[in-house]
Amino acid sequence: MGGISHTDRTRSLRLRRLGIDTYQEAVIYMHRDCYVCRSEGFEAQARVQVDYSNRSIIATLNVVTTDLLALDEVGLSEAAWRLLGAQEGDQVVLSHPAPVESLSHVRAKVYGKRLDMMAMKTIVYDIVVGRYSDVHLSAFITACSGDRLNHQEMVALTRAMIEVGERLDWGHTPVMDKHSVGGLPGNRTTLLVVPIIAACGLIIPKTSSRAITSPAGTADTMETLAPVNLDTAGIRRVVEREGGCIVWGGALRLSPADDILIRVERSLDLDSEGQLVASVLSKKAAAGSTHVVLDMPVGPTAKVRTSEAAKTLSNHLMEVGREVGLEVRVIFTDGSQPVGRRIGPALEARDVLSVLRGERDAPQDLRERALLLAGHILELSSHVPSGQGQKVAQEVLNSGRAWRKFQAICEAQGGMREPPCATHTYVVTAPYGGRIIGIDNRRLARIAKLAGAPDAPAAGLELHARLGSIIEKGQPLFTVHAETPGELAYALDYVKANPNIFQMEVSV
């Protein structure tokens, strides 16, 4: 059956930079009439293997029917350029990719089969090297969502996600960490907990994510105060000097599969339990942490809605954590309303600063929550006796040591700065008076997102009333902040269409 070699059926074209940004999907552009398209029988949406030097990627084909490309040229999306590492004018070799065999595991999972360690490893590896199209990623995420991953599968997915990326080693134990299981706007305790713990002499190299489905991730908020895009060497320098850092983990290749999956979860607005467990724990283990305190807000409109769901999820986190070498403690907290007064990257940074500086009007709920978590971390580290953690944390915050440590960390990360202010604001007032008996966190988060958060760092909203407040008709409920009139208008349209974000008990 020999005689026809691999090279005979591959063809070479010259790379041209079209400058098309498709976000993360690798797309290849070829002219309909080019030799490769015709001889290989490629048509739009086909998957094409692109080889350059010793790199190889798989890209989705978009067929060009105009003179946008010459017949001997091929274009790549910006994501594909990044993956391939080639230069304009370089020659690439194109061919049909071999079938992505790990997709058969995804199909098996769709049909209810269990995925073992080997299956998860091949899936996660293929995802990281870019062999999955967005359609494939979406199917994998959906097939693993709901409660469709059992304990073994979560362990397998977590391990696979750790192993496929870099892993930091601090040569030291304990290495402390914390994480909030999102869903609660304004919950920026990390920016308080890290300086408290570091000020106590413990190591806490915190890598945070940007927002997935929320209006601000910790990295988005921190970025309004200091650079967060540090490389591994940069992080080591900061942590060696200050004991702690608050950086974006995305550039570090810690659990790189997570970054890819999260992007599609965002587009689906879907948070799956198994993927959440694997996402959180793989990042922590890859970051070299040994002890992790997880803040899990529970409430009707938080990510975790019932105490039953919280218990199930926390058991998964603790048990899977144990199997990947992490001691995990989960703290259930109140998830019935936003934490602090402000939602959005820069706005949340202002709440954090007021607590660190001990300002009189600082949001007490944010402060108390940070002290609670810091206390648990201190106790989990065994550096502070059980029952004493919160007291110690409070002393560190009140004395100004946490504030000084925070500034030192910001300086070490590249210099502290002032968070930006929005150019467009609008005050939404109460349509009638009464007592506030419910706040819809999800809709508040959506307003902040429609206003531009997190991409517009100054966008978001500022709350003027809280659960239990008694307010009068016309009194301000919240202020929407936006960086453009279009985004402000869009957020306000949503406010108008959703009058019951604040549930009021009207006294008669």
Place this chain on the structure above:
Amino acid sequence: MGGISHTDRTRSLRLRRLGIDTYQEAVIYMHRDCYVCRSEGFEAQARVQVDYSNRSIIATLNVVTTDLLALDEVGLSEAAWRLLGAQEGDQVVLSHPAPVESLSHVRAKVYGKRLDMMAMKTIVYDIVVGRYSDVHLSAFITACSGDRLNHQEMVALTRAMIEVGERLDWGHTPVMDKHSVGGLPGNRTTLLVVPIIAACGLIIPKTSSRAITSPAGTADTMETLAPVNLDTAGIRRVVEREGGCIVWGGALRLSPADDILIRVERSLDLDSEGQLVASVLSKKAAAGSTHVVLDMPVGPTAKVRTSEAAKTLSNHLMEVGREVGLEVRVIFTDGSQPVGRRIGPALEARDVLSVLRGERDAPQDLRERALLLAGHILELSSHVPSGQGQKVAQEVLNSGRAWRKFQAICEAQGGMREPPCATHTYVVTAPYGGRIIGIDNRRLARIAKLAGAPDAPAAGLELHARLGSIIEKGQPLFTVHAETPGELAYALDYVKANPNIFQMEVSV
């Protein structure tokens, strides 16, 4: 909250045709620095609403960073041009789309909730008007796959898919139809059954699909013999004149959601039971059929692998059929090996022609299968007494009436033609002798697809041995046909890597 109107936050740009074919996904191209991108805070992968005249579509944003587009220009993918119906140079208005509320139903389904009629209708409507990105479509398909749709949900999905499209009415009953539940290469009985039934004076307006995951759909095969892209008026003309037709259903907007979903299923290589039921029945009901015979091949490498699975699926088809006004009869057939001798559009057409012409070496299995199905259709119509159907069908075929009717149908559809021949072939021989005790249909189908089928109509393969044949070392097993050397080589690479497609019992 007034003062900022909708029009203030929408912006207008001039359409430019870039000629980029993304297959079905609507993509919009805007310059990074254009006013709309900046003022609306759009970034790559954002969903953008495009309004033109009284049409409105949602497209996925690709951001252009070079001078491919001027700042006041906007490009669309070919799919988006088709959906929008605009001309180059026209002005479009761009805005943030309202949240696609039906996606909350998809998320609910991911979490195991049941979808009611209303939920299915809103999902299917949003799919048809282009509000779902490929990532959303993939999640919906995956969430409904496996056995995750119950009876009520299948009925709801089927009804929703019928109602969202056109529905033909023949003003006449019975209107006969047939369908093969795919998975068996070469199973082209439709091209035999339709002329037999029409020659008996019954109405059988057959709309067929192109291949989903197989190397040839019925429409692909028929297209090598006559035009199949007829509009509704064209079909009426053919059916009024000849009683039957064999056309591609895709252009008719009969269950248009099906065409969109099938494309993503293809990219996932996934066939879901509930979606299969809804796909088959919605097409039949929308085509105005009243009585349908379904051919369900069962075998270890067919689409339906066990008699248990066949029974479950056929119950779903009959029961859901009843609720949407279709009398459905399911015939289980042998699915252990390909039907006929050839696989691929033009090759299968040759098998069909040899049966119609009564040639001596015509594949008997294809002939027998067609007579079986035609017999059931005749009996289901009540035009022929029970037990007599197959005999009547045989007379019509043997007498040449079916062959004359087939030619008349081809002429009515636009003229009969000769199927094309492949320019590149390769004979694969047996590596050793023995008796053939198993044939892997799925791998044979994959070889035909790798050779270019169905997009290359002459591509596919021709079998020289069947189940039970005793063959000697070096004897031909099958010939691979391709239209290009690249595709031939690729198919042969796969053959080389998969030596056990024919399972042999070696006599010792």
